[in-house]
Amino acid sequence: MGRAPSGSGGGPAMLRIQTVLALSTQEAIGKAQRAGDLAQLSIPDVVIERPKSADWGDYATAVCLALARDARLAPIEIARRVVQHFPAVDFVGSVSVAPPGFINWTLDTGWLQRQVDEVLQTGEHYADVDLGHGRRVQVEYGSANPTGPLHMGFGRNVVLGDGIANVLAAAGYQVQREYYVNDAGTQMGLFAQTLYARYAQALGEDVPVPDQGYMGQYMIDWGREIADQYGRQFLGIPREEAVDRLKQIGLHEKVLTNVRADCLALGIHYHLWFHETTLYQQGQFEKVMSILKENGLLVQREGATWFAASHHDPALKDEVVVRSNGLPGYFASDIAYHYNKLVERGFDWVIDVWGADHQGHVPRMMAMMRGLGLDPARLTLVLYQLVTIKQGGEDIRLSKRAGTLVYLSELIREVGADAVRFTLLSRAADSQMEFDVDLAKEQSDRNPVYYVQYAHARMASLLREAEERGFSGQDANVQLLVHPAEITLIRKMVELGEVIEKAAVNLAPHHLTYYAQELATIFTLFYRDCRVLPRKTGETGASAQETAARLQLVRAAQVILARTLRLMGMGTPESM
RNA sequence: GCCCCAGUAGCUCAACGGAUAGAGCAACGGCCUUCUAAGCCGUCGGUUGGGGGUUCGAGUCCCUCCUGGGGCGCCA
Numbered sequence: 019m020g021r022a023p024s025g026s027g028g029g030p031a032m033l034r035i036q037t038v039l040a041l042s043t044q045e046a047i048g049k050a051q052r053a054g055d056l057a058q059l060s061i062p063d064v065v066i067e068r069p070k071s072a073d074w075g076d077y078a079t080a081v082c083l084a085l086a087r088d089a090r091l092a093p094i095e096i097a098r099r100v101v102q103h104f105p106a107v108d109f110v111g112s113v114s115v116a117p118p119g120f121i122n123w124t125l126d127t128g129w130l131q132r133q134v135d136e137v138l139q140t141g142e143h144y145a146d147v148d149l150g151h152g153r154r155v156q157v158e159y160g161s162a163n164p165t166g167p168l169h170m171g172f173g174r175n176v177v178l179g180d181g182i183a184n185v186l187a188a189a190g191y192q193v194q195r196e197y198y199v200n201d202a203g204t205q206m207g208l209f210a211q212t213l214y215a216r217y218a219q220a221l222g223e224d225v226p227v228p229d230q231g232y233m234g235q236y237m238i239d240w241g242r243e244i245a246d247q248y249g250r251q252f253l254g255i256p257r258e259e260a261v262d263r264l265k266q267i268g269l270h271e272k273v274l275t276n277v278r279a280d281c282l283a284l285g286i287h288y289h290l291w292f293h294e295t296t297l298y299q300q301g302q303f304e305k306v307m308s309i310l311k312e313n314g315l316l317v318q319r320e321g322a323t324w325f326a327a328s329h330h331d332p333a334l335k336d337e338v339v340v341r342s343n344g345l346p347g348y349f350a351s352d353i354a355y356h357y358n359k360l361v362e363r364g365f366d367w368v369i370d371v372w373g374a375d376h377q378g379h380v381p382r383m384m385a386m387m388r389g390l391g392l393d394p395a396r397l398t399l400v401l402y403q404l405v406t407i408k409q410g411g412e413d414i415r416l417s418k419r420a421g422t423l424v425y426l427s428e429l430i431r432e433v434g435a436d437a438v439r440f441t442l443l444s445r446a447a448d449s450q451m452e453f454d455v456d457l458a459k460e461q462s463d464r465n466p467v468y469y470v471q472y473a474h475a476r477m478a479s480l481l482r483e484a485e486e487r488g489f490s491g492q493d494a495n496v497q498l499l500v501h502p503a504e505i506t507l508i509r510k511m512v513e514l515g516e517v518i519e520k521a522a523v524n525l526a527p528h529h530l531t532y533y534a535q536e537l538a539t540i541f542t543l544f545y546r547d548c549r550v551l552p553r554k555t556g557e558t559g560a561s562a563q564e565t566a567a568r569l570q571l572v573r574a575a576q577v578i579l580a581r582t583l584r585l586m587g588m589g590t591p592e593s594m
Numbered sequence: 595g596c597c598c599c600a601g602u603a604g605c606u607c608a609a610c611g612g613a614u615a616g617a618g619c620a621a622c623g624g625c626c627u628u629c630u631a632a633g634c635c636g637u638c639g640g641u642u643g644g645g646g647g648u649u650c651g652a653g654u655c656c657c658u659c660c661u662g663g664g665g666c667g668c669c670a
Contacts, residue, residue: 341668
């Protein structure tokens with residue numbers, strides 16, 4: 019699976035902390051060598067990590083452990099010598115060495131305090147990172163066969179895709195969000211045939227549903243609705259024409275209306291709904307066929323036209339592009355569509371979000387890229403493992419054709435949009451997830467999503483009351499923020515940029531959900547330990563200056579938490 | 595049979611090849627005359643599916659076996 023092409027990092031104003039630490043460490047190693055403290059040997063990549071325990075510090079590197087063998091020196095001794103040559107860095111409060119040879123850094127308290135003002139001045143873009151340098155990336159997600167309402171499984175698709183898009187946008191990419199409407203082909207035909215049958219049946223006609231048709235109750239409902247709205251008119255015209263009309267009505271008035279509503283409920287907004295049929299109307303299909311033909315990658319066999327994937331890689335199987343019935347298959351559309359994305363529209367990078375049931379397509383998609391003369395690195399296929407559903411203690415197999423579905427809309431209605439987003443986002447794409455619908459409904463109150471939002475509501479409530487009581491926080495001196503709970507909160511706030519970077523580089527927005535919980539927890543501890551507003555009646559509590567400084571801290575924390583919630587596509591409630 | 599993904603606490607899941615494997619939920623015991631108790635504190639919980647290997651160091655990489663999910667269509 020692809021990763022974001024890595025940039026040199028660093029926001030417009032400042033280099034990332036980790037970059038500075040890595041460069042400084044290399045510098046220190048070099049100085050140690052020149053001073054004769056360390057043997058001349060090649061310096062490995064300096065990887066800066068966040069230590070597991072906060073006791074170690076804020077950042078660490080294990081590079082001295084890797085140096086030990088060649089340097090023929092105990093790693094801890096190497097670390098001691100390197101640290102002596104470490105240059106002064108404004109955000110570093112202290113450097114220390116720990117067995118077996120780690121170098122640990124702690125952020126400077128004054129620098130941390132200043133970040134409060136920094137956040138308030140910069141606003142929610144404080145945490146932005148610039149990996150993308152404005153490169154144009156298209157993220158295509160959703161894209162379910164438009165033959166029925168979205169089911170729960172596609173919830174994971176849209177939530178993951180939207181999360182990736184959000185995170186890339188925060189990481190300096192110019193992001194286009196797109197939904198591919200698969201409105202050509204066999205499945206769409208079956209859908210139309212089924213809808214025609216249900217429509218006719220609603221009007222008392224005995225028209226059977228086709229063998230491979232869509233058996234869900236929703237088709238019966240839609241047939242009935244169309245019968246109610248349009249009457250018998252489609253029974254009076256040639257059947258082929260009627261099926262075609264119903265296809266359009268079903269697609270636009272039923273399926274897409276439904277899908278749009280679900281996306282709207284989840285707060286997902288696409289830039290473009292791209293229709294497969296336009297690939298055949300606007301020449302992309304013809305174009306890619308001629309390119310592939312020129313490149314000698316099309317072969318005729320058994321009455322069909324095949325893409326010779328085996329030409330570049332003998333391990334691959336050839337793939338039918340145009341079927342023996344003369345109709346292009348889905349792969350033809352995929353080729354034309356990606357030609358449109360990468361060549362005609364010129365996206366630097368294209369990301370498709372697919373369920374694991376499509377994993378077999380990945381090799382041939384990459385073969386297609388080579389076949390079109392495109393760099394395969396410009397296409398990333400993000401696969402997520404399918405969601406399995408448990409309901410009533412039983413595992414349910416989801417199938418649109420069989421009609422055994424838990425609809426996304428139903429889930430949103432019963433569990434709530436924010437809980438759906440958070441839950442579906444909180445697992446790594448590679449992880450199979452079992453969604454217990456009953457449990458999700460029962461436990462909605464205890465879902466961590468509410469904990470996170472509650473922290474935001476609490477901030478808002480606190481700031482409201484501060485305003486009512488006339489505390490502004492103006493002229494605050496952030497240097498008064500010295501309580502461990504305050505400093506810990508700021509530390510966590512500063513981390514958001516790294517979380518965004520990690521999520522963007524790995525196309526793994528699930529990191530946001532964990533960060534959000536940590537931030538909410540740490541804020542709640544601050545709230546417990548640090549009184550912000552003076553008590554109304556009592557004589558104890560915060561001093562006026564403390565109140566001002568803490569109000570600024572709460573404001574800044576709210577900026578960070580709200581940003582995190584928005585990156586996850588969730589609401590930022592002012593009260594709960 | 596071949597290919598892809600996974601297997602971590604009772605459950606659902608985290609953990610750039612680094613230090614003592616972490617959360618939430620569940621269970622048990624405490625805490626509201628106070629800026630929101632959708633909260634806080636404490637307890638319980640693990641031979642990271644089994645076995646080999648690579649490495650200074652493995653939940654993470656390699657091999658193998660087991661289990662689960664998904665592929666291997668002129669459907670998408």
